Amino acid sequence: MRTVLAALAICFALAACDADEGSEASASPxxxxxxDAxxxxxxxTSGQTFRHALIVEMSRWIAGLTATIDSGAFAPGPGDVAAGLDFWFAFDDAIGASTPFDLGITDPVRQQSHADLASGKRLVDKLAGNDPEGQHADWSTAFQGWDDPVVQGPEDLVRHWFAELDALAAARAQGEVALDPQGQPIEVVYVSPTGLDYRELLQKFLLGAVAFSQGADDYLDDDLPGKGLxxxxxxxxEAGATALAHGWDEGFGYFGASRDFGDYTDDELAGAGGRPERAGARFDFDEDGALDLTSEVVWGHALNAAKRDRGSVVATDFTGDAWAGFLAGRALIHGAGGTLSDEELATLRAHRDQAVxxxxxxxxxxxxxxxxxxxxxxxxxxxxxxxxAKHWSELKxxxxxxxxxxRSPLNDEExxxxxxxxxxxxxxxxxxTAAYADRLREARQxxxxxxxxxxxxxxxDAGRGGW
Known part of the structure; x- marks a missing residue:
């Protein structure tokens, strides 16, 4: 991560020199x-942070289901758990705006309730296939990866998993605890007898079908006039920014980095040591006594990037490369002071390619x-x-x-x-299992x-010694 800072300092210095004389705007490297002036x-990035928070809250709610059902505190009938999941997926301000966040953060937080952060922000609206503009494919026909007649697109898959978890929960509430292949009771309600962990499937899929899709295929794309780059x-x-600057910020927000992301070590981001004040990948850098969810907390894929960097045998710097691309791209937009030249647009595309x-x-x-x-x-x-179930479902x-x-390196056939x-x-x-292991080794290659x-x-071959 730290290796990119010198290059960024040069980039920002150049951006500052190129900026409009009428604008006093500047940026820290x-x-x-x-x-602004x-x-x-x-x-x-309030909308992106709001959706990251909804994904975290949904995951935490699923994690707590087993205890609430087994204790008798919650006795869901058919449809009740699906409705509970829909609270987060199709968030309704009229019902949920005043509810406090449940993010597992014990430090003081500036935005106490959902209304304190944003309004009108729902996961379902930004799911691949549901956003009316900017999609590179018709996901009702192009969606791949889950072969089931009830699943024609991303929303179908989410709701299919809702229904499967709902059925497991309703049965457990009636004393019918699901059994694993050895006939033993499955410890948690969100794991199926066939080895599906619906908590992990939902969380990881939503990070891809909402956050990554919106970032890569909408705000940072360049296929439609007046959109993306x-x-x-x-x-x-919005927020005193141009449409281009704000769209770039939205892509950055979906990646999940905090505003001081470059100040973290990979250990700190991965929860594996470092400075105590940066534990949990959150830090009150403006020292106002409360964490700002939009700027001082790291979310989603930005956290996973650090885990992979620190687990590399041959060094990688996914965190540093993404950070450098996002930061340099925004500096270019900020310093351009108007319509980008052809050369500036080409450079911005290069920064996008680096970040994404x-x-x-x-x-x-x-x-x-x-x-x-x-x-x-x-x-x-x-x-x-x-x-x-957990490991396989995270993989899937x-x-x-x-x-x-x-622009994925992995083509449709692959x-x-x-x-x-x-x-x-x-x-x-x-x-x-031997044949399946061979298939997984082929997938890995x-x-x-x-x-x-x-x-x-x-x-x-045994799955050891690498990531």
Whole structure:
């Protein structure tokens, strides 16, 4: 991460020199902060932060279901859990605006309730296939990765998983606890007998089908006039920024980095040590006594990028590359002071490619990581059923994301092959685990080749020694 800061300092110095003399705006080389002539920050990522928060809250609600059902505090009937999940998925301000956030953050937070952060922001509206503009594919026909007659697109898949979890929860409330293949009760309600962990599937898929899709295929795309990188940069609009600047900020917000992301070490971002004040990948850098969810907390894929960097055998810098691309691109937009020249637009595309490329590489490295976890599980029959389900479901959820980037290194044919190899459920003890392990090793090599990963980071045949 730190290796990019010197280059960024040069970039910002050049941007400052090129800026309009009438604008006093400047930016720190280590923080994503861009001021207007009055010294007011022009960056607004409240909508993206709101959706990140909804994904976290949904995941936490699912995690707590087992205890609330088993204690008798919640006795869901058919449809009740699906409705509970829809509270987060199709968030209704009229019902939820005043409710406090449940993010697991114990430090003081500036935005106490949902209304304090934003309004009118729903996951379902920004899910791939539901946003009416900017999609590179018709997801009602082009969606791949889950072969089921009830699933024609991303929203169908989300609601299919809602229904499956709903059925498990309603049965458990009636004393019908699901059993694993060995006939043992499954510890948690959100894991199916076939080895699907609906908590992990939903969280990881939503990060791809909402956050990555919106970032790569909408705000940072350049396929439509007046959209993405081709948006207007002459008229100040939202939050004191031009449409181009604000759209770039929205892409940055979906990546999940804080404004001081470059000040973190990978250990701190991964929750593996570092400075105590930066524990949990959050830090009150403006020292006002409360965390600002939009600027002082790291979310989503930005966290996974650090985990893969610190787990690399041959060094990678997904965090640094993404940060450098996002920061340099925004500096270019800010310094242009109007319509971009052809040369500036070409440079902005290069910054986009760096940022989105590193973002997707981090997702791909995480797919490799979970292939390796599943390979280890296959060789160890004593692995608990819930652990098998967790590892496989993280693999599947992350791997569904690649299709949402129109410039993905993984083409449609390779994507289809990848999911044919992964399948729709793990092979459990008693099945042909050796054949499945061979399929996963082929899937791992497919990903490694597409993304140019060093062989040492892929791991050995047993799933050890790499990510």
């Amino acid at each position: 280590t923080r994503y902060v861009f001021l 009055q010294g007011v920050d022009t960056v607004d 081709l948006a207007d940069n002459t008229t100040v609009a 490329g590193a973002w997707e590489q981090a997702i791909a490295a995480t797919v490799v990581h979970y292939i390796n976890e599943v390979l280890v599980d296959l060789a160890e029959p004593a692995t608990p059923h819930a652990a098998r 959820g992350f791997a569904l994301s690649f299709q949402f980037n129109p 994507f289809g092959r990848l999911h044919a190899l992964i399948g729709q459920a793990p092979v459990l003890p008693g099945g042909d 497919l990903v490694g080749t597409a993304y140019g990963f060093d062989a040492a980071n892929l791991g050995d």
